Amino acid sequence: MPKPQVFITRHLTTKLDQLQQIATIEVWEERQPPPYTVLLKKVKTIDGLLCLLTDQIDQQLIEAAGTSFKVISQMAVGYDNIDIPVATARKIPVGHTPGVLTDATADLTWALLMAAARRVVEADRFVRGGEWRTWEPNLLLGPNITGATLGIVGFGRIGQAIARRAKGFDMKVFYTSKNRCDQELERDLGVEFTAFEHLLQEADFVTIHTPLLDETYHLFSDRQFKLMKQSAILINTARGAIVDQEALYQALANGEIAGAAIDVTDPEPIPTDSPLLSLDNLIITPHIGSASRQTREKMANMAIVNLIAGLKGERLPNCVNPEVY
Ligand code: NAP
Ligand code: GLV
Secondary structure, three states, X not given: OOOOEEEEOOOOOOOOHHHHHHOEEEEOOOOOOOOHHHHHHHOOOOOEEEEXXXXXXXXXXXXXXXXXXXXXXXXXXXXXXXXXXXXXXOOOOEEOOOOOOHHHHHHHHHHHHHHHHOOHHHHHHXXXXXXXXXXXXXXXXXXXXXXXXXXXXXXXHHHHHHHHHHHOOOOEEEEEOOOXXXXXXXXXXXXXXXXXXXXXXXXXXXXXXXXXXXXXXXXXXXXXXXXXXOOOEEEEOOOHHHEOHHHHHHHHHOOOOOEEEEOOOOOOOOOOOOHHHHOOOEEEOOOOOOOOHHHHHHHHHHHHHHHHHHHOOOOOOOEOOHHHO
């Protein structure tokens, strides 16, 4: 019997030996993702796909998949690029990589929070620009982090990891989420559940950790920025489209909020002529939340394990749509 065929949409640093034993592998070796038309052609003949969040796995693509197509395995925890209802209707399990990237993403979120508060990027530009003349009492001042109030929007794996970090900074922590978590966990993490609007009004730092869903699209727009403190800083390491970027630009340019630090934009990459890039009170990183070497290795391995299970017709260890079983 010929081995199943799999397509991996980018070069991974991890070893593919285990997969190689059971499948014939084709890897897209270019730096840019495969064009949609290439994917559309591939899915007609392959048995499994290992994809990234840069691949658009939509209705047309899933419906074009051949009869032998068995599994979609995404190397990311978020899966808003995949049409899950259509995959489910075709009984195709979709895998993802939760948990292994929680700490790396929380660490980057914390780095952004601290860099925005203490103006680290501006300060670096200041020194390189030859502007450092002397120690000045009022140079590059920012707010305190220790003892400040933090608002966490979306209290899942990463949101909770942020709360654990906040403990070390003696912060008052509010969270809002679809569901309130159990009170023992609240006590343990030292957090208080509150309404979204109250959190916006109270927090010195607001950090976003929801998935991108219909109901979280542009969750942050004009009204939400107006509710926030003028001294507040927004951090977004979730998905770009959760924030209305035009509204974010206005809020930052008009001083409705003090600053922002974002790892995700809409679209990605952000166009180089975006007005956001002209703002000194905004830090942008290129979607590197999970980018520690160890984490990316774990994500790749987890995606391969999901892929192998799908090829063998076994239940994926981390399945987004278990209804297929
Ligand atoms: P998670 O454990 O599923 O947490 C998401 C949380 O958001 C859940 O508690 C969920 O509540 C809550 N939520 C859902 N809808 C909401 C709403 N309308 N309002 C408020 N809260 C809502 O996911 P995670 O592992 O923490 O990851 C969160 C997101 O981070 C991912 O979906 C991904 O987009 C993003 N991410 C980005 C990077 C990066 O590189 N920048 C890395 C990793 C993850 P329920 O559980 O009750 O539904
Ligand atoms: C990264 O953004 C992920 O969802 O894993």
